[in-house]
Amino acid sequence: MENSKIGFIGGGNMAASLIGGLREGGAPAENIIAGEPDPDRQQWLKQEFGIAVTDNNADVVAQSDVVILAVKPQVMSAVLTPLKTTLQAHRPLLVSIAAGIRESDLQRWAGGGLAIVRVMPNTPALVGAGAAGLYANELVDDDRKALAQAIMQAVGVAVWVDAESELDLVTAISGSGPAYFFYLMELMESAAIKYGMDSGQARLLTLETALGAAKLALLSEEGPAELRRKVTSPGGTTEAALNAMQQGHLPETIEQAISAAARRSRELAEELSE
Ligand SMILES: NC(=O)c1ccc[n+]([C@@H]2O[C@H](COP(=O)([O-])OP(=O)(O)OC[C@H]3O[C@@H](n4cnc5c(N)ncnc54)[C@H](OP(=O)(O)O)[C@@H]3O)[C@@H](O)[C@H]2O)c1
Missing domain, CATH: 3.40.50.720 (NAD(P)-binding Rossmann-like Domain)
Incomplete structure (x- = not known):
C-alpha cells in the first residue's frame, strides 16, 4: 500500500x-x-x-x-x-x-x-x-x-x-448493528434511572459494561453463549433478567430485526438503481 x-x-x-x-x-x-x-x-x-x-x-x-x-x-x-x-x-x-x-x-x-x-x-x-x-x-x-x-x-x-x-x-449485522447496541444501552440507562440511579452513574456503568463485555468476548476463546452461561448462576440475578428477556421474546425479536434490515437493504438497492 x-x-x-x-x-x-x-x-x-x-x-x-x-x-x-x-x-x-x-x-x-x-x-x-x-x-x-x-x-x-x-x-x-x-x-x-x-x-x-x-x-x-x-x-x-x-x-x-x-x-x-x-x-x-x-x-x-x-x-x-x-x-x-x-x-x-x-x-x-x-x-x-x-x-x-x-x-x-x-x-x-x-x-x-x-x-x-x-x-x-x-x-x-x-x-x-x-x-x-x-x-x-x-x-x-x-x-x-x-x-x-x-x-x-x-x-x-x-x-x-x-x-x-x-x-x-452484513448491512443488517454490522452496518446497522451499532444502533442495536446503542438502543440496548439507551434502554438499560433509562431503566437504571427509572429505578433510582443517578443519571451520570447510569450512563457510565452502562457504557463501560457494554465495552467490557465486547472486550471480554473478543479476547476470550469462548463464544458469547458460553460466556453468558458462565455468568448466569442458577437462581441468581442474571438468570432472573435473562428469563424476563426470553419471556419478552427477545430472541425472536432480534431474529425479526435482522431479517427486516436485510430486506430493507435489498429494497434500497432496488430504489437506488432507478
Ligand atoms: N457514516 C457512516 O457511518 C457510514 C456507514 C456506512 C456507509 N457509509 C457511506 O459512506 C458514504 C459517505 O458517508 P458520510 O457519512 O461520510 O457522508 P458525508 O459526511 O455527507 O460525506 C459526503 C461528502 O461528499 C461530498 N460531496 C457531495 N457531492 C460531491 C461531489 N460531486 N464530488 C465530491 N464530493 C461530493 C459532500 O460535500 P457536501 O457536504 O458539500 O455536499 C460530503 O463532504 C455514504 O455513501 C454512506 O452511505 C457511511
Missing part, C-alpha cells in the same frame, strides 16, 4: 476517518488526494491531514491507483457519470463505501469493465473500531484485493464475502 496513490471522491465523515486511519498507519500525505466541493471542508482536510485537495473529481481519478467513492448514495450516479471518460482512460480500482449501491449500477455509470470493490462499513470506523464487509467483482486481482482490504483495515476489521448479495446481511 505504501506506494499506491489513494484518491477520495467526497471528503465527508467516512472519508476523513479513513484518511486519518491511513495517515496514522504511515501512509504518506503526498499519496492521498481528496475531491470535495465545500471550500471550508477542503481547508479542514488540508490542515488536518496535509493531503492534496481539489474540487475537480477528474483530477482525483487521473492521479490515483485506487479511488474511494465516499459520497452519499443519492448523488453517486451524478458524481460518476461525468467521470466516465477519465475512468475509462485511467482504470483505477474503484472502492465504493456507499450503502446499497450495487456493483452493476456503479459499473454502468462508470462506463463498464472496471475492477470494483463494494464495502459496507459502519460508524465505529469513525473511532478506528469499524467492522466492514467487502465484495470484489471478478476483475479485481489479488493485489488490488489486498490494497482494498488494507485501506479498510486502517479503521477496523474487514471481512470478504463471496457474493454481493451477502452484503445485505
Whole structure:
C-alpha cells in the first residue's frame, strides 16, 4: 500500500476517518488526494491531514491507483457519470463505501469493465473500531484485493464475502448493528434511572459494561453463549433478567430485526438503481 496513490471522491465523515486511519498507519500525505466541493471542508482536510485537495473529481481519478467513492448514495450516479471518460482512460480500482449501491449500477455509470470493490462499513470506523464487509467483482486481482482490504483495515476489521448479495446481511449485522447496541444501552440507562440511579452513574456503568463485555468476548476463546452461561448462576440475578428477556421474546425479536434490515437493504438497492 505504501506506494499506491489513494484518491477520495467526497471528503465527508467516512472519508476523513479513513484518511486519518491511513495517515496514522504511515501512509504518506503526498499519496492521498481528496475531491470535495465545500471550500471550508477542503481547508479542514488540508490542515488536518496535509493531503492534496481539489474540487475537480477528474483530477482525483487521473492521479490515483485506487479511488474511494465516499459520497452519499443519492448523488453517486451524478458524481460518476461525468467521470466516465477519465475512468475509462485511467482504470483505477474503484472502492465504493456507499450503502446499497450495487456493483452493476456503479459499473454502468462508470462506463463498464472496471475492477470494483463494494464495502459496507459502519460508524465505529469513525473511532478506528469499524467492522466492514467487502465484495470484489471478478476483475479485481489479488493485489488490488489486498490494497482494498488494507485501506479498510486502517479503521477496523474487514471481512470478504463471496457474493454481493451477502452484503445485505452484513448491512443488517454490522452496518446497522451499532444502533442495536446503542438502543440496548439507551434502554438499560433509562431503566437504571427509572429505578433510582443517578443519571451520570447510569450512563457510565452502562457504557463501560457494554465495552467490557465486547472486550471480554473478543479476547476470550469462548463464544458469547458460553460466556453468558458462565455468568448466569442458577437462581441468581442474571438468570432472573435473562428469563424476563426470553419471556419478552427477545430472541425472536432480534431474529425479526435482522431479517427486516436485510430486506430493507435489498429494497434500497432496488430504489437506488432507478
Ligand atoms: N457514516 C457512516 O457511518 C457510514 C456507514 C456506512 C456507509 N457509509 C457511506 O459512506 C458514504 C459517505 O458517508 P458520510 O457519512 O461520510 O457522508 P458525508 O459526511 O455527507 O460525506 C459526503 C461528502 O461528499 C461530498 N460531496 C457531495 N457531492 C460531491 C461531489 N460531486 N464530488 C465530491 N464530493 C461530493 C459532500 O460535500 P457536501 O457536504 O458539500 O455536499 C460530503 O463532504 C455514504 O455513501 C454512506 O452511505 C457511511
